[in-house]
Amino acid sequence: MAPDRSHFINRELSWLDFNDRVLAEARDPGTPLLERLRFLSITASNLDEFFMVRVGGLQLQRREGKRKKDPSGLTPAGQLKAILKRVRSMVETQYACYREDLEPALARAGIRRARPEEVESEPRRFLRSAFEEQLFPLITPMSIEAEGPMPLIHNLELHMAVLLSGGEDGGTELAVMPLGRATHRFFSLPSRDELYHYMTLEDVVRMHAAEWFPGRPVQEAAAFRVTRNADLAVQEDEAPDLLSGMEEVLEARKQSGPVRLEIEGAASHELRSRLQDRLGLKRPEVFPVHGPLNLNDFGALADMEGFDEHKFEPWPPQPSPEVDPGRPMFDQISERSLLLYHPYESFDPVVRFIEEAAADPDVLAIKQVLYRTSRNSPVVEALKRAAESNKYVTAVVELRARFDEARNIEWARQLEQSGVQVIYGVRGLKTHAKVCIVMRREPDGIVRYVHYGTGNFNEVTARVYGDLSYMTSDPNLGADASSFFNAVCGYSQPRHFNGLLMAPIHMRDGLVALIEQEIERSRQGQKAAIDAKMNSLVDPGMIGKLYEASKAGVRIRLNVRGICCLRPGVKGLSENITVLSIIDRFLEHARVFRFRHGGEHLTYIGSADWMPRNLDRRVEVLVPVDDAPSRKRLRKILDVHFSDSEKSWTLGPDGNWSRTKAAKRKKVRSQAELHRRACEAFRTARQANRTVLQPHLPQEGDRGMNR
Incomplete structure (x- = not known):
């Protein structure tokens, strides 16, 4: 019997509900001001990914004429209609929050955004110098003719559309200026009475737009941004190998079809419609916004030094009372299984576990799944050192970790150059498990030490993601880890697992x-x-x-x-x-x-x-x-x-x-309670002198995030 569709909530609308809950934190006056700005920037980043992946995929289905209904009873076209209506309302709420609440509150706190018409003579001279040195030599306008090929508008990058008078037959001409790679988004202005006085990149460009078009009157200039479809998959049957196939996907994303146009709300109907037509978008896919585009960039303001009274009180990860920093991790794991809850407890023991394995002469082999990791990962460096010291090291690298593909390709090649056996997962399946196994020679034979986790081997995100690490030498779970890697690396059917699903x-x-x-x-x-x-x-x-x-x-x-x-x-x-x-x-x-x-x-x-x-x-x-x-x-x-x-x-x-x-x-408040308990457990252990523990000093990222 088919399920009752009324029993299911549409997946995409439920995700928008989630982003609304994040947006509620930005609107909550009980949240510190700069953290509210951070939450607002996260909602914008979330929407970018949603459009690239979910909306892009639905648009492809609609164009292909697919009418299969989801469990809630909506066709792809029906879902798109409902999504765009909800998103339009969400964007209005985002910008009302920024324009009517956060921006005035930030100005009162000493973080003030300047408009071109407000700039006095001294800051204006500063901006003129910045324009001449940083902007004019770098930015090259592109003409957009109705008959010619459309220049590539890069995904999610800020652009300026300029409408010029005096074209052929007395009409107007449209030019586009790419801003995304030119320089930083915010220009700090000299000010006597402001703690941080800044102007956005697009406003600086708008002030000097005529300089790029001598002899041509600038009728108007408006910032815009295009979102492109990123719901592209590797055609594994056609690609010579997964690595080259993934590189082809990354190239294809640059020129994939547009799914959304964001443009400043003050732009004229003529400018907006000409961009819309050249991009091949429908009217519901165009979003005029009344405020600065790409609110995701404004998260950087929340990370400025100072203004601590407008930020969360730091909650640094605490040392686990179960882990003695003066003893090898293998000795401790062999005595009992260790459970760590990050970021309330430090991720350091996990990094130590892998680093000690790389240096220990009794370690014979390390096998690890790498899905996402940090830019300068100590885990990756430890694996390279282990391979260079003739240990048998296998890394299952997932090249299809969305939006981290380029980074994964880069350090997969570095691992291979160090002698690591790199496996690119199982054909047709994305490897998302978080497993590491270390095989060590001990007096009683080979012992398997295993780390099972809920999150990535990433010491940076471990300071803001609530994740569990479970380190054990349990023989059954060790045998299961071996069977798992044999199945993933050797394409064999796994033997019976003792407990793993x-x-x-x-x-x-x-x-x-x-x-x-x-x-x-x-x-x-x-x-x-x-x-x-x-x-x-x-x-x-x-x-x-x-x-x-x-x-x-x-x-x-x-x-x-x-x-x-x-x-x-x-x-x-x-x-x-x-x-x-x-x-x-x-x-x-x-x-x-x-x-x-x-x-x-x-x-x-x-x-x-x-x-x-x-x-x-x-x-x-x-x-x-x-x-x-x-x-x-x-x-x-x-x-x-x-x-x-x-x-x-x-x-x-x-x-x-x-x-x-x-x-x-x-x-x-569960997160506050869990942090309190972690602090209390550390204090109790220190007072009892059970272990020699060192407190964790606050680091970048300790304040938290929610994506």
């Missing part, structure tokens, strides 16, 4: 079996419960199974940061399901799944959401956390998140999100 092989079936066990226990009169924390819940099959569990009386608590296509609290369908979403200074990123299982409380962590792509088209793992202390700690972490009443939102049966109402008990 691997996608796309048996993760879906394993999760379904766990849910069905809860259903059966509930039908037998036993207590049954499921707690799940993830980024997205989209998969219709998994949602249907949760509905079945709810109808059987299983209590289900869902913590879903972003997309949620399930409708909770519907009588007779999902009345035993609750859904909340936490949007705070750190990005909620950990995936944790807990099944009561008759009191055994089976608990898994991993990097897989409940989406078709994760369960069917990616290489993913969920690892069981069986040691009692770690399992108990995960239960406490989940309980803290589910008790959040300050920064959480609750999803209603009508598909609308609302701020969670605090119960009679004291208010809880």
Whole structure:
């Protein structure tokens, strides 16, 4: 029987709901001023990616005449219509927030944006000098003739459209000036009374636009930006290899079709329509904005030195009381499994684990999946050193990590040059699992040490992403890690796993079996419960199974940061399901799944959401956390998140999100509580002199983000 489409929320509209929740943080007067600006910039960045990937893909489907409906009953054309309507409203809210609230508040705080008509003689001389030295020699206008080929308008880069009078037959001519690669976005102006007085790049160019067109009157000049489709995949059957195929995709993105035009709202109808026609866009795909384009750039203002009173109080990661910095990581992991929760606890032990493995003469081999990492990654450097010292090092590099492809290609080649065996994943599947295994020679034989994580091996994002690291020498999980790498690197069918659930092989079936066990226990009169924390819940099959569990009386608590296509609290369908979403200074990123299982409380962590792509088209793992202390700690972490009443939102049966109402008990802000607990655990351990611990000093990124 086909599922009832009213039981499912459209995926794209649910994502827009998520971005609205992030935008609410920018509009919240209780959030520090510069952090509000940061949240606003994140919503703009999020929308850029949404248009490049999701809207671009839907436009391709519409052009190809595809009419297949999604689980909520919308065709690609229907989805696009609903999306563009919602986005237009969202953009209006974004710019009202900036124009009417944040910009005046920033000016009062000493961060003032100057307009060309306001600039006095001294700053005007400064800008003239900047124009002559930095802008005029670099920016080259391009003519856009109606009959000639359209010059390439680079994706997401700022441009200036200039309408010139005095063309043939007395008409006007259109020229375009690319600004995105010319210089920085903000020009700091000399000022006697302002802490930071600045002008945007486009305003400086507008002031001097006539200089580029001597003898031609400038009728108007307006900034604009084009978003291009990035929903392009490698044609693996046609490409000679994945590396060259990915390079072709990166080149194709530069000239892919436009999906959105953003232009200053003051631009004339003539200028706007001429750009729209030359780009081949429909009117609903054009977004006039009343404020500076690309609000994503304004996040840089939130990172300025000073103005600390307008920023979050730093919450630096704390040393884990379970990790002794004076002892080798192998000694500690061999004694007990270690569970770290970042960014509340430092990521340093994970980096130490890999660096010590690279230097240890008893280590024979290192195998690691690399999906995204930092620009100057100590993990990558450690792998290179290990290979250069004749260790057997294998790196599974995922070239298709969206928008990090170029970086991944660059350091994949560096790894190969150092002697690392680089594997580019499994044909047709994106490798998204976060696994590292170290094989070490010890007196009793070869011991396997494993790191399973929910996030990337990236020490920078580990300061702002809420992720789990699980390091263990458990023989069963070590054997599972070996089977995993044999399957990924050797294209072999994996042998029986002791506990690991691997996608796309048996993760879906394993999760379904766990849910069905809860259903059966509930039908037998036993207590049954499921707690799940993830980024997205989209998969219709998994949602249907949760509905079945709810109808059987299983209590289900869902913590879903972003997309949620399930409708909770519907009588007779999902009345035993609750859904909340936490949007705070750190990005909620950990995936944790807990099944009561008759009191055994089976608990898994991993990097897989409940989406078709994760369960069917990616290489993913969920690892069981069986040691009692770690399992108990995960239960406490989940309980803290589910008790959040300050920064959480609750999803209603009508598909609308609302701020969670605090119960009679004291208010809880889960991220603040988890940071408090990490600080308290560190202080207690230091006072007890159990380990020689060093506090973590604040670093860039400690203030948080939410994408």
